[in-house]
Amino acid sequence: MLTGCRNLPWTILSLTCRRVCTRGSSISPSALCSPASTVSHIPPSLPSPTHSHSFLTSRQTSVPPHPSVHFSSARSLSHSTQFWGPMELKEVLQVLEQLAPLSLAESWDNVGLLVEPSKSRPVKSILLTNDLTDAVMQEAETMSCDLIISYHPPLFRPIKRLVQKDWKQRLAIQAVEAGIAIFSPHTSWDSVKGGVNDWLVGGLGSGQVSVLSQALGGASHCHKLEFTVRSAEELTAVMEELKACDGGTTPQLSVSRPDNSGIHVSVTCSDSALTPSVHALLRHTTPSQSLSILKLEKPPLPGHGQGRLSVLDQPVTVATAIQKMKSHLGLSHLRLALGWGQTLESPVRTAAVCAGSGASVLTGVKADLYITGEMSHHEVLDAVSKGTTVLLSDHSNSERGFLAVFRERLAVRVPDSVTVVVSKADRDPLEVV
Numbered sequence: 001m002l003t004g005c006r007n008l009p010w011t012i013l014s015l016t017c018r019r020v021c022t023r024g025s026s027i028s029p030s031a032l033c034s035p036a037s038t039v040s041h042i043p044p045s046l047p048s049p050t051h052s053h054s055f056l057t058s059r060q061t062s063v064p065p066h067p068s069v070h071f072s073s074a075r076s077l078s079h080s081t082q083f084w085g086p087m088e089l090k091e092v093l094q095v096l097e098q099l100a101p102l103s104l105a106e107s108w109d110n111v112g113l114l115v116e117p118s119k120s121r122p123v124k125s126i127l128l129t130n131d132l133t134d135a136v137m138q139e140a141e142t143m144s145c146d147l148i149i150s151y152h153p154p155l156f157r158p159i160k161r162l163v164q165k166d167w168k169q170r171l172a173i174q175a176v177e178a179g180i181a182i183f184s185p186h187t188s189w190d191s192v193k194g195g196v197n198d199w200l201v202g203g204l205g206s207g208q209v210s211v212l213s214q215a216l217g218g219a220s221h222c223h224k225l226e227f228t229v230r231s232a233e234e235l236t237a238v239m240e241e242l243k244a245c246d247g248g249t250t251p252q253l254s255v256s257r258p259d260n261s262g263i264h265v266s267v268t269c270s271d272s273a274l275t276p277s278v279h280a281l282l283r284h285t286t287p288s289q290s291l292s293i294l295k296l297e298k299p300p301l302p303g304h305g306q307g308r309l310s311v312l313d314q315p316v317t318v319a320t321a322i323q324k325m326k327s328h329l330g331l332s333h334l335r336l337a338l339g340w341g342q343t344l345e346s347p348v349r350t351a352a353v354c355a356g357s358g359a360s361v362l363t364g365v366k367a368d369l370y371i372t373g374e375m376s377h378h379e380v381l382d383a384v385s386k387g388t389t390v391l392l393s394d395h396s397n398s399e400r401g402f403l404a405v406f407r408e409r410l411a412v413r414v415p416d417s418v419t420v421v422v423s424k425a426d427r428d429p430l431e432v433v
């Protein structure tokens with residue numbers, strides 16, 4: 001019988017342990033994975049080729065302004081504010097953003113604050129759950145919970161009404177009436193370095209871990225305009241016009257030393273500012289004749305993204321991998337499909353994982369072993385035919401164990417007066433009988 005994560009520690013956090021709130025501190029995505037990490041700052045731009053007298057679309061790397069901070073540990077942040085009272089909801093949201101930026105979520109996802117009660121009240125009690133079900137809502141109301149963090153978003157598709165006959169709408173109404181806020185991180189937790197997928201692959205032991213589907217940084221300025229002006233006066237005039245095109249924001253500017261052909265200028269602009277900026281430059285003779293437009297590429301965010309591949313430091317047999325994952329997930333049973341030509345004694349040197357329903361990320365990945373929550377019959381057959389062994393845990397059993405890990409990370413970043421607990425009622429709807 002599947003036991004879900006019933007063996008996880010549910011204990012309410014000790015209120016005697018002194019903790020320091022990190023309100024106001026700026027922490028990068030990497031902070032989640034390593035309590036003592038330094039985030040290297042990505043250089044502001046890469047050298048760009050010059051394309052004169054043409055409208056070119058090229059691909060370059062645009063690097064967003066990511067915070068570059070040293071995050072030693074929540075307990076030892078010297079610049080943090082010591083804070084012992086309850087937290088406002090917006091302050092909790094700031095901490096959650098520091099732990100896993102919502103920008104890491106997939107574009108199709110529905111993450112962040114999903115339900116916000118009209119009367120704000122201090123957050124004294126936070127309940128972590130994989131899914132928000134009737135049983136979990138009952139638990140939340142019984143414990144006078146102020147904020148539910150539901151890994152899966154209980155509201156996903158657009159809704160046109162709020163009625164009782166739809167169970168998700170009913171729960172949302174119930175939350176509003178009880179004054180309980182609901183937040184969902186979903187794929188931002190999957191993607192972030194040290195998040196759900198790193199936790200999942202860690203069940204097999206240490207290894208060289210890489211990301212299967214790389215996360216990319218967002219870039220507000222995604223176009224580069226290169227052109228020439230004849231004089232400093234013309235440059236000043238042009239730049240004033242470009243500034244007006246981008247909502248009054250001064251464009252990032254790079255200027256070369258003047259030569260016989262003039263001053264070579266390079267500026268970046270946002271998507272919305274591209275057309276008006278080009279129109280502005282076309283009003284000037286020399287810039288219009290020398291203008292090149294380059295599309296800037298989003299940079300990869302190392303360590304962040306969907307799915308993980310681990311080259312194990314210590315290869316194991318399939319049988320050992322099964323035992324390790326049962327222990328890691330707190331399950332008595334897993335489903336196994338041995339790869340073609342494999343046995344329980346075959347070696348597992350590489351393992352690809354994706355929490356939840358992982359086929360879309362795992363398909364085509366060369367590995368000895370796939371680990372995910374669920375795959376369809378035909379997806380399993382495809383993997384097996386390539387000699388890849390598949391281990392399935394049922395969907396949420398591949399995710400739920402991370403809640404206990406996250407609870408520890410959140411608990412040290414909120415005041416003592418805020419309790420953070422993992423739901424006891426939350427469980428996978430399927431069990432082996």
Ligand SMILES: [Zn+2]
Nearest residue numbers: 355356357399
């Ligand atoms: Zn899932």
